[in-house]
Amino acid sequence: MKGILAIFRRELVLAWAGGSGLFLPAAFFAGTIFLAPLGVGAEPGLLSRLAPGLIFVALCLASLTTLERIFQADLEVGALDQQRLSGLSMELITVVKVLAHWLVSGLPIALLTPVAAVFMRADTVTPMTILPVFLGSITIFLWGGVGASLTAGLRRSGPLVALLVLPLFVPVVIFGAEELNHILTGQTFGAGLTLLAANTLAALAISPFAMALALKLE
Amino acid sequence: MKGILAIFRRELVLAWAGGSGLFLPAAFFAGTIFLAPLGVGAEPGLLSRLAPGLIFVALCLASLTTLERIFQADLEVGALDQQRLSGLSMELITVVKVLAHWLVSGLPIALLTPVAAVFMRADTVTPMTILPVFLGSITIFLWGGVGASLTAGLRRSGPLVALLVLPLFVPVVIFGAEELNHILTGQTFGAGLTLLAANTLAALAISPFAMALALKLE
């Protein structure tokens, strides 16, 4: 337990200081919120409708770009070997890595969603706005971790292998964006939220084993 | 000349096989065309107005995700050293690298623009639709290359790049999206196109020197 906490703490520091910390979500956030209106024009109704889709696409990209590098970099320099020799289970190690990075680059996007919504002039912004993005971001990071570990284990750089997980993202994006849209337009939650939560649970249950297996592929 | 052609050919193969090839533009294309309507709803006028903004945001993200790795990876394994020892000018080498990656992940986005426009139900789609995205994509990739090369020498991977280049992208996004919008709504070109072209020329003239200088930083 102390060992896994040590790994968690380290990954958190790495994620934070190693560049992805806050910058990445901030960058995607900025990309979403600043660049989109530049291209679309600043008409009120238009922007707020774009927001859910853009936020979820930003999440997918953030998860892939941050996670892809951690697994691959650790594998290349042999840091993963050392972690495996610590006797801790790979399932725990991988999921801890993903969660640390989610905490640093996924969660802030979720927390910033209401701000984004305000900027994009949504009708109603409640604290509930965070919920679908919160669930969606964990799920996307976990599935993204599976894609990243496959890339790393196969030593093929590049998004080719990450393409494999795109289908896993699709339900999250669809349900998540739909629910977010509901909330932003002042409607109540729909059935999508349950499906989203189910997807999150599935990701939590399956992805650790998938990631551990993928990294042992070598 | 033959040497630089060899490098160009190699970078092209790398860009293609190394993962960025076609997948990335395709993913963004899909993201734009399939995800956007999910979040926005399929009203005719609405979608076509979103298209310019979405396409340019996609270009910015595509340039960052592909370019960041090329310079850094080559620097880490020492491949850049060997290229420098070839006696070819670093200005040429860097610009050739960027253009190869643009060819593989930027140009396809430009070429797919009319298709995207049709899907998004723009009023008028002419071959001219390609022009602003074509110019814009080269420019974005060149400025993106400057950001990537500045941070590669730092050996700190991570989204510092995004912060650096986002301001450089802004004019391109503003001019480009505006012109594209003109075209899609059946208007003639505006002053923006001249400014866009001027920015492209500036990028072509300045960025090779900036990149070469930046990579000599170590």
Next chain:
Amino acid sequence: MINRDSDGQMALKLRQLTAVRGYTLLFSGLDFDLAYGEFAALKGPNGAGKTTLLRMVAGLIAAESGEIEYSIPDEAPARGIYYLGHELGLRPNETPLSHLRDWADMHHQPRERILPAIDRLGLTSRREVPAWSLSAGQKKRVALARSLVVPCPIWLLDEPASSLDVGGQCLLCELMTEHLNSNGAILAALHDPMDLEPSRVLDVGAFAP
């Protein structure tokens, strides 16, 4: 199979090991025993499978067939194996100090051992610079310091002497001698002879098909 008792003096028993990489059979039917207190040299030409064998023994890759049996004393940390590979496990943006702290924490070892280890390996002035800026020999020394911070009974070393200067090679011999004296076991892939004479030699090339 891991045997958690040190009564049996055998540290490692390899039985009928077979290794395949890519589509090539590297070696097959490899039998070898390593006792505690013993230093065995692993020999063989480039590409014979020395690294592959060491990684198999460390449990980092699976053997095609055959068995590997350890017996590791109870008080050893975690899996009890110190592996020094071609890749040293250094993350470029972290410092020697932060690496050693992580390793200590990960294996529940006290952090007090870190500073003496750094001193002993001559890294005192470099302990707070990022690993990418270390020289090749300095990197190797950081990885060697790990053996002092996380004391493991079985050492698996892949070309441990490479990129160390003369002083560093002496230090390595010292560390290895101390380890053997405290009843540790060492299996090391070597191309060049070391000052420390191995008690046994395992030639992977002899098991090639």
Next chain:
Amino acid sequence: MINRDSDGQMALKLRQLTAVRGYTLLFSGLDFDLAYGEFAALKGPNGAGKTTLLRMVAGLIAAESGEIEYSIPDEAPARGIYYLGHELGLRPNETPLSHLRDWADMHHQPRERILPAIDRLGLTSRREVPAWSLSAGQKKRVALARSLVVPCPIWLLDEPASSLDVGGQCLLCELMTEHLNSNGAILAALHDPMDLEPSRVLDVGAFAP
């Protein structure tokens, strides 16, 4: 300064070289001449600045102060320097063959030399596998094959013998002898003695502050 004539027998002249890395002065006032046909060994403890010096001479990093003067024969390809560093310049997903093709093209050298070079370095069976799957010694051999494909008058070698097996080290000595016989110059950072005796020794440690 590059002198494009080989009349002057001096391959390299280093004058009052000073190197600073981070905030540390590594060496200063270093003077050294290397003539064609000569093999000089670069010595010094870990972190003395051997790699730094070689990279400076190769033109990959700038000297803090001082001058480096080359004279390179007209027929030499490009900058005429073969640099074998700690990083071998191999992209993990490319094969030995594709690497050598690139290098040949980049320096306008005929591709016909590639296959013989691969054969000579014993890589024939490995020539089409990705570089990440090569063993340490095989990677080194790919980098050595470059010297045959792109023949440069000045060789700068950073611990060339490391991770080569006995046969590989013989081969390296052969390659170096041939290069010296065809009037080439070699400056090599070495920790261990080689079979080939260096005609001069440059001790970087002697110029440390």
Next chain:
Amino acid sequence: MFSTFANPHRFMSLTRPLLPILTVVAAVMLAAGWIWAIGFVPDEKYQGPTVQIMYVHVPAAMVSLAAYSTMAISSLLYLILKHSLADVAAKSAAPIAAALSFICLVTGSLWGRPTWGTYWIWDARLTSMLFQLFLILGYMALRSAFQREQEAARAGAILCLVGAVNLPIIKFSVEWWNTLHQPAGFISLTGDSSLTAEFFWPLMFNLIGMMVLFGAFLIATMRSEVYKRQYEAKLARLNRSTS
């Protein structure tokens, strides 16, 4: 010419007396401009008392552009002449330029609320000003990521010059797009000002005062940077001679 002036010692001795003079001039100009603006200028016909913000907004906007130009020119000089004083100038101007951009943005959006009915709008001038701020922050972040001053200087200079493409866009954005923002006209090349004299002169005082204040700040930060570098060099020399 530059190198004789750019000798750090000469720079230090030249600016020692200059600094208090500039400070006093700036203080006097700004004080006069403000008292005039608040006390003696009538409220504007349409905007009422909010027009007072102009006396901060316009000088801050113009001087922030000047500050960025200073950074760009110094960077160019540094890349060409490799003289460290040019780098000192660029480095020192950055935080001042950032602060001025920030003030311009804040006062602009405070002014926007009563005049345009919104704090923020995605118009070209506003956006490009926002990105100038980001660019300067990026410049500072990039510099601080390097260990050695020379490397930081070179990287910073490259970024700053490349970022200078943004300058004309900020400057001329109001002419290229029809936006909500006021077009230039307060000082035009043809000499005729769209502002009446009663608004013009206090603004002029504030503008010149702000310009001089920028000069004073710049010189002060440059002096402390030069001191810092001299101290570090001395320390390094000491380290070398003792080790």
